[in-house]
Amino acid sequence: MPRLKRVLIVTVTVVAVLATVLGAAATWLYAGADVSTAGTRFSRALVIPPLAEPTVAADGTKVFDLTMQSGRKEFAAGKKSTTWGFNGAHLGPTLRAQRGDKVKVRIKNTLDERSTVHWHGMHLPARMDGGPHQMVAPGATWTPEWTVDQPAASLWYHPHPHGKTAQHVQRGLAGMFLLDDDVSAPLALPKTYGVDDLPVMVQDVTLDGGKLDFDRRLLRNTGFLGERTMVNGTLDPYRRVSDELIRLRLLNASTARIYDFGFSDDRPFSMIATDGGLREEPLRLDRLKLSPGERAEIVVRMEPGERAVLRSFPHEGYGSSWQRRFAGGDDTFDILELRADKTLRPSPELPSALAEPEVPDGSDSVRERYFGLVTSSINGREMKMDRIDLTVTRGTAETWTVRNEHGTPHNFHVHDVQFRILEIDGRQPPPELRGAKDTVYVPPNTTVKLAMRFDGPADPNTPYMYHCHLLYHEDLGMMGQFVVVEKGQKAGTVGAPDSHTGH
Incomplete structure (x- = not known):
């Protein structure tokens, strides 16, 4: 009994010490986990990315050139980092087009690994989308082309290689793509790029x-x-x-x-x-x-x-x-x-009316779908490049219910479409979330309901993506893919990603 008593005392002491150490470590980690740069001394003039100057082909197509390249950039005085960029060492130029424009982008990859360029927020054919199926091999050129057919907006472009998207964006492959239209042109809004x-x-x-x-x-x-x-x-x-x-x-x-x-x-x-x-x-x-x-x-x-x-x-x-x-x-x-x-x-007062969003309201949805978000999977399945998860019919609207099923923050991005947020946890969304969206934040244990229309074109063999845009989660496999088909048509077969070699 005395021996057992000693063992119990030692055990309780060890457990108490471990609990104290772990508690102190957790307290230390928690206390040091927040960051503040309030009171920053702003010391560098803001760089405004240049507007890319396209050439105009005989048929009126605006042709832009983007080169993915490595470089060196000095973020802090006397210290240079290895970076990636488009047409330069870091980030890329701003592309700009008008609704109705035919655009073509010649993308040359001079990096030492494959990458791709996704047009985030753009409505365009799936084979031009720049997702993980449209990879550009080192030394190769990919030339997507499409007709801009959506309202004026601030979009952007960035890489989308499966499993490496976060890394490629962090290195500097990103830029903005601005769209204009006849509705926004006459509005009294600040519109001189780089000035106001x-x-x-x-x-x-x-x-x-x-x-x-x-x-x-x-x-x-x-x-x-x-x-x-x-x-x-x-x-x-x-x-x-x-x-x-x-x-x-x-x-x-x-x-x-x-x-x-x-x-x-x-x-x-x-x-x-x-x-x-x-x-x-x-x-x-x-x-x-x-x-x-x-x-x-x-x-x-x-x-x-x-x-x-x-x-x-x-x-x-x-x-x-x-x-x-x-x-x-x-x-x-x-x-x-x-x-x-x-x-x-002097600037004129902002107009009281701007533009009507071109997104469905859910009343004509022909189907509802559910998406459960958990880190590294959607609906319990990790991303597979050769699996088509959904098939949607061109010209129809659907309502998608997206729920964050656990305690980690997520968001949700759908390629090709803009959607309307119908509800958040059964309630009307706040005013700032009532416009056309392609990405929405989904806090832990929260449900959002989205209405969207799939206007094509149909392509049963080339998918678009939907995924969490916290890119670490996307790279872990929190992504799925869908194809748009004509009524009565079935999905085709999706294989390994293409490595474009000069078309």
Whole structure:
């Protein structure tokens, strides 16, 4: 009995010590997991990506050239990082086209590995979509072409290789693709690119000795979360402005981080567009949450000589406090400083009416589908390149119910279409989510209902993707694929991805 008593005492002591150590470690990890760059000294002029100048073919097609290449970029003084970019060392030019334009993009891959270019938010044939089935081999050229047939919007382009999307985007392969149309042209909106109409591609980064470091830290189950942010590849950026109203085309180009945008002085701004284009009317806000891949256009009013800091604030929507802390919800980032000149050009007031979204309202849906999101799978299945998960009929509308079935944040992106959010947990979505969308944030244990129409063209052998746009999750297999077919037609066979070699 004395021996047993000693064993019990030792056991209880060891367990207590282990519990104390583990508790102290958890407390230490939790206490050090949040990040703040509030009070940033903005020291670098914001780089505005150049507008790509297309050539015009005899039939009127606008032809753009993009070269995927490696390079070296100095993010911090005296320290250069190896990066990738389009037509340069890092990121890419802004492409621009009008509704009705025929466009062609000649994409040359000079990297030492295969990649691809996906036109995020674009309505176009599946074989031109740039998903994981349209790979471009090293030394090869791929030339997708299509006719732009959708409203004015702020879209973007980025790689989509299965299993490596996050890595390729982090290295710098991304750019914006702006669309114009006859509805937006006469509206009194800020529209001089780089002057009162600014692209704002926000990415988070970590610098190790001045070089980019994309290691995923302990307990970061949403993916990589950086310690700083940059805009258009510029750290600590400021922009001098000379107009009373400034339009910011916000793009969350990060791979996992969710931002809650606002201004450090809580000034209001007007939201004028969602992922898929202009809202019906401007919406007055002081906060706007965007998950990876989402876009929004906002207009802010400036006073002569003042400075306004675009900030990402701590925010809810992560489930538990533990998940919020380790998924970045407690973090604060000063992102961009606007510096107004002492004299500003007058800007007309924003119009009270903008544009009608061209998305279905669910009343004509012919089918409902369910998508259960769990890290690395959708409806319990990981992505398989040779498996078609869904077949949809061209010209029909459907309602998709998407539920985050566990405690990790996710979002949901559908290729080719713009959708309308009908409900969030059975309730009408907030005003900022009532426009045309192609990506939606789905917090833990939350259900969203989406209405979308599939206008084709039909292609039973070439799929589009749907997936979580927290790219670490996508790369783990949280993705599926669907084909669009004519009525009565069956899905074909999807094989291994093509490696384009010069068509």
